[in-house]
Amino acid sequence: MKIALIGYGKMGKAIERLALEAGHDIVAKVGRGAESSFSLPVDTDVAIEFTRPDAAVANIQACVEQGIPVVCGTTGWYRQLPELSAIISQKQGALLYAPNFSIGVNLFMEVNRVLARLMSQQPHYRAELSEIHHTEKLDAPSGTAIALADDLIANHKGYSSWSNSDAVKNDHLPITALREPGVPGTHGLSYSSQCDEISLTHKAHNRDGFASGALFAAEWLKGKTGIFTMKDVLNLNQLT
Numbered sequence: 001m002k003i004a005l006i007g008y009g010k011m012g013k014a015i016e017r018l019a020l021e022a023g024h025d026i027v028a029k030v031g032r033g034a035e036s037s038f039s040l041p042v043d044t045d046v047a048i049e050f051t052r053p054d055a056a057v058a059n060i061q062a063c064v065e066q067g068i069p070v071v072c073g074t075t076g077w078y079r080q081l082p083e084l085s086a087i088i089s090q091k092q093g094a095l096l097y098a099p100n101f102s103i104g105v106n107l108f109m110e111v112n113r114v115l116a117r118l119m120s121q122q123p124h125y126r127a128e129l130s131e132i133h134h135t136e137k138l139d140a141p142s143g144t145a146i147a148l149a150d151d152l153i154a155n156h157k158g159y160s161s162w163s164n165s166d167a168v169k170n171d172h173l174p175i176t177a178l179r180e181p182g183v184p185g186t187h188g189l190s191y192s193s194q195c196d197e198i199s200l201t202h203k204a205h206n207r208d209g210f211a212s213g214a215l216f217a218a219e220w221l222k223g224k225t226g227i228f229t230m231k232d233v234l235n236l237n238q239l240t
């Protein structure tokens with residue numbers, strides 16, 4: 001594939017390394033400063049966007065305007081998805097976005113949905129989510145923690161919303177977000193009762209799982225139009 005990298009930070013560099021090892025070409029690298037005014041080579045197969053929450057929407061839009069499918073890993077912009085969807089549909093563009101491209105995290109998310117349905121019948125267990133990321137991460141809680149929370153709430157009758165403040169109401173799912181140097185991403189889910197606890201943790205050892213997942217998603221997106229997530233890529237829609 002001919003890949004354009006939008007954002008050349010920690011993730012952009014990890015994707016470049018794995019893409020070159022796999023025999024792909026990097027045909028453009030767009031950094032801060034070009035903002036949304038960049039033009040990509042016309043034969044670009046896919047753009048992979050990992051920048052900042054306040055830059056992602058304009059970058060995606062610029063790719064769609066140029067007819068280039070885009071894989072977006074930036075988190076913290078999803079409230080703008082409805083307006084972006086309208087543009088993508090009008091231009092018959094292609095967007096694949098995910099708060100987390102790691103295959104392991106996406107399977108964790110699936111287990112979370114199933115477990116929430118089981119635990120919905122067991123009100124004496126209280127659920128909690130936690131996440132730890134490196135100190136440069138701008139958004140908190142992480143996009144992955146919010147996705148886990150939204151899925152849990154959708155599948156558990158005991159919760160109506162999530163909260164990352166200290167004042168947690170009974171039907172609020174608590175999320176704890178910590179920032180520590182050098183942590184690529186750790187997410188934890190637990191259900192505790194007076195007697196016992198079920199806990200599940202996903203811990204990224206490095207960024208390669210996110211980068212290889214984004215490349216896998218980019219190959220999957222080739223030739224498609226519409227808006228997709230990792231549930232489509234991993235065919236999880238049929239399971240839950």
Ligand SMILES: NC(=O)c1ccc[n+]([C@@H]2O[C@H](COP(=O)([O-])OP(=O)(O)OC[C@H]3O[C@@H](n4cnc5c(N)ncnc54)[C@H](OP(=O)(O)O)[C@@H]3O)[C@@H](O)[C@H]2O)c1
Binds near residue numbers: 033034136
């Ligand atoms: N979905 C996933 O699997 C996943 C995994 C890891 C991270 N993420 C998310 O991906 C995003 C990037 O993470 P990262 O660790 O790579 O961050 P990073 O190391 O800070 O890199 C971001 C890069 O984007 C550049 N940039 C800023 N504004 C830009 C713009 N308008 N256009 C083009 N480039 C711009 C930055 O340039 P400067 O250095 O000049 O600011 C920097 O090089 C974050 O939102 C993070 O939460 C997602």
